[in-house]
Structures are given as C-alpha cells and as structure tokens.
Amino acid sequence: MMLIAPNTLPVRGRPMEVCQLRTEAATISCDAIQRLGDQLQALRESGNPIRHFEGFEQTVNALFNQAQQDFLAEALAELDIDTPAIEVSGITYKQVLRSYKTYQTAVGSVRVMRTLYRNGKEPCIVPMELKAGIVEGFWTPRAAKQAAWVVAQMSPGEAKSLLDLMGGMSPSESSLARFPRQFNTQWEQHREPFEEMLIEKLNVPTNAVTVAASLDGVMLPMKDGKRVEKRARSASEGKRTQGPTGCKEASCGTLSFYDQQGERLSTVRIGRMPETKKLTLKQSLSALLQEALRQKPQLSLVKVADGAKDNWSYLSQELPAGVEVIDYYHAADHLKKAFDQAYGENSIKSKEKFVTYRHVLKEELDGVERIIK
Structure with a gap:
C-alpha cells in the first residue's frame, strides 16, 4: 500500500x-x-x-x-x-x-x-x-478559467465559435453550457468561504481617494418561468396581464476606486441571479466596502444607482454616510421621457432639447439645478 x-x-x-x-x-x-x-x-x-x-x-x-x-x-x-x-x-x-x-x-x-x-x-x-x-x-485549471470567462461574456454557441476561430481548445457547445451551471452549484454550496477569500484579496489602489458603490437590477424572462400559463391564470382571475410575469431579477453591484483627478483606477464586479431584492448581493457589496474602508479609512464614499426605492433603502440606510448620486444614464433616460411628454414622443423639438440638456446635465456644475428648473 x-x-x-x-x-x-x-x-x-x-x-x-x-x-x-x-x-x-x-x-x-x-x-x-x-x-x-x-x-x-x-x-x-x-x-x-x-x-x-x-x-x-x-x-x-x-x-x-x-x-x-x-x-x-x-x-x-x-x-x-x-x-x-x-x-x-x-x-x-x-x-x-x-x-x-x-x-x-x-x-x-x-x-x-x-x-x-x-x-x-x-x-x-x-x-x-x-x-x-x-x-x-x-x-484543466487554465482551460476552466478561459471557459468561465467566455461564457460570462457571450452565449455558449458564440463562445464555441470564438474558441474554434482562435484554434486552441474547442469544447462542445453543450460542455460550455453545462460548465457555468456546475460551477454555480459548487459556488452556492460554499459561497461564504469563497467570498471571504475574494475579500481578503481586495487591494485598494494606493492613490485612490474615492470609492463608489453601485448596484442595479433587471427583470429577465426565465426559461422555466411559465409566462404564458401565469398570464392566462391572471386573466381568468380578472387581474392585469402586463408586467414581468415569469421573470426574475438579475442584479449586479460594483465597487470602483478613483484618483484625485476622477480617473477610475479599478473596479470589483459582483452579480447574482435570480434573487428577489438583491439580498445576497447587498451583503457581498457591504463586505467588500467594509474591507476597502478598513484598508483606507480616509476614502470618500459615493453611492450611485438609479431611482429605484429598493436601491436607496440599502444605499442610504445600510452603508456609511456618503454622497448620493442618481447615475447619469438613468437621469438622462428620465429627461428624454420628460421632453417627449412636453413636445411629443420623438418629435424634432424633443430630440433637440434632449441633446442640449443632457450635455448640461453631465458637463455643467449647476446642471442638475438647471434641469430641475
């Protein structure tokens, strides 16, 4: 033996x-x-x-x-x-x-x-x-890292086409489709110790002066969401049949570090799906921020999100004090809708106003006040 x-x-x-x-x-x-x-x-x-x-x-x-x-x-x-x-x-x-x-x-x-x-x-x-x-x-470990990266960026079919074109490994589409599911099963069983390892590896850039915490979510139709059956049942009960029936929320969070000139130095990205109210994502983001502030307590905190109530109940109430900002993309989206309401959807005048004032919103120091006025 x-x-x-x-x-x-x-x-x-x-x-x-x-x-x-x-x-x-x-x-x-x-x-x-x-x-x-x-x-x-x-x-x-x-x-x-x-x-x-x-x-x-x-x-x-x-x-x-x-x-x-x-x-x-x-x-x-x-x-x-x-x-x-x-x-x-x-x-x-x-x-x-x-x-x-x-x-x-x-x-x-x-x-x-x-x-x-x-x-x-x-x-x-x-x-x-x-x-x-x-x-x-x-x-093999290196092949697994490459496969995980490509299927995180594109569908398994597109990933196979890319790998075939590159002329290295060429796993089947079904193998690429199975891999993230297998990986997810293992990750979820040991999520807490794995995340602790990732948090320990967090490295705040030496010239960082600001850290920005952000999160968002989107409702996605699920393959097994039984969308048609649920809408038919709602209709038979006299309920509305619009909205994200058969959908579940996919969420993402980021922790970004910026230097004195406002240049982004690095970003840590995390995501979850499906999960209601982003509960685990919020815990993970909070743990990352706590470690960042432990390493560099003098960092200024900025919180960035769209206007969803659930985002701000977390950012405002559960994170340390900091500057709160509605992100430019979503603010501009609301601005576009406002001009459409005032001048007609996609009218020439609405488009002209939007082009002018989205620049004001982004570039001028008193842009927010001017937009509100």
Whole structure:
C-alpha cells in the first residue's frame, strides 16, 4: 500500500486532501518537442516560397497545439498513481479501475490513462485529477478559467465559435453550457468561504481617494418561468396581464476606486441571479466596502444607482454616510421621457432639447439645478 502526503486544495468546489507521491519528480520526455521541430522543418521546406500565408499560419498553429497536447498528456500521466491501494489522511482507498479519459486543456483535448480508487460505497477518487486540480472531472485549471470567462461574456454557441476561430481548445457547445451551471452549484454550496477569500484579496489602489458603490437590477424572462400559463391564470382571475410575469431579477453591484483627478483606477464586479431584492448581493457589496474602508479609512464614499426605492433603502440606510448620486444614464433616460411628454414622443423639438440638456446635465456644475428648473 502506498502512503500519501496530504495537501489541501479546492477540488470540485470543496476543500479536500490531495495525494502527492513522495518520489522524485519524473522527467517528461521531449519527444513532442522533437516531433514539432521535424514537422516545422518539413512544412517550411514544402512551402518555400509560402503562397497562402493564412493556411500556413493555421497549420503552424495546429502543429504547436498538437505538441502542447502531447506534452500536457504526458505530464498528466506522470501524476497518476497505479498501485493496489493508497492511503489519504488515514483512509484507505483500493484501486477499482484503470481506464482512459479525455480532458480539456487550454490547447485542446487530451486522452490520458488514469486510476480510480474507492473506499466502500463512497464516490471514487482520481489522484491524477486531484493533483492536477482538474475542474468538474474534465477541465484543466487554465482551460476552466478561459471557459468561465467566455461564457460570462457571450452565449455558449458564440463562445464555441470564438474558441474554434482562435484554434486552441474547442469544447462542445453543450460542455460550455453545462460548465457555468456546475460551477454555480459548487459556488452556492460554499459561497461564504469563497467570498471571504475574494475579500481578503481586495487591494485598494494606493492613490485612490474615492470609492463608489453601485448596484442595479433587471427583470429577465426565465426559461422555466411559465409566462404564458401565469398570464392566462391572471386573466381568468380578472387581474392585469402586463408586467414581468415569469421573470426574475438579475442584479449586479460594483465597487470602483478613483484618483484625485476622477480617473477610475479599478473596479470589483459582483452579480447574482435570480434573487428577489438583491439580498445576497447587498451583503457581498457591504463586505467588500467594509474591507476597502478598513484598508483606507480616509476614502470618500459615493453611492450611485438609479431611482429605484429598493436601491436607496440599502444605499442610504445600510452603508456609511456618503454622497448620493442618481447615475447619469438613468437621469438622462428620465429627461428624454420628460421632453417627449412636453413636445411629443420623438418629435424634432424633443430630440433637440434632449441633446442640449443632457450635455448640461453631465458637463455643467449647476446642471442638475438647471434641469430641475
């Protein structure tokens, strides 16, 4: 039986003691690098002179990616443990299976032989995955970070198109769609300790003199919101059928730091969905602000939001004293509606007034007073 030295790492969103072999590090073969050199030399000789550079560039990219995949597959295989039993934190796990599995790296998928161990009826553990920090049994750490970023910016289909175009990893659309749901499940189960770690990493810029706290929300139709059924039921009961039926609130909050000249230095962004009244978001924003003011108590606080009552009951009553500002975008939106009411919706005069006075609102020191007058 092989004894394992423990090392605490987050695995699948939870702390777990990870096995590390007490042996000298194995040397990874340089075969992949040698093959790459030979292939590049052959490509250069066959394409001299280069007639279609786009195709040449694509081939070079593919060759480098393949070399990286081979190298990473070898490195992952070196992390595997093949022995009848292992002991982790005093618990014995027996080998139950050795088989190949495909993993997604930042340069493409790799297929690796790995060993599974089990203790009784508990779920199997895979030492290689734990040692490498494999996320959700599929993504390498770097690939997981990249996948999380792209699906936060665009739909899974658009994310796949972008990754295919870049020529690195190319996970399926369904894998990209599943990943944020899997990530969310793990995050919610351990949200408080995870957020504590993020708060500890908050770094207020040394030349920051102002911190701005802001939050907002928007009602979004939910896939399982049963919008049609709810409106039909409301109609049968004689109630209004307008409004955000079948919708739930998505909310976001920011903490931004500014220098003496009003230039933004950095911003921390947090979001939640779905959640009524932004309850968890407000707690997270308050904790971040508290840490910022602990690091730099002399920061001036500015609170920014639209005119929603719920935003200001939080900003005014639950945060420390500070300057309160209706954000320009929403103020301008109300200004536009006011001119439409006065001069006709989207009339020439309404548009002219709006262009003139939105500039006054934003740029002139007494702009707010002039607009109200």
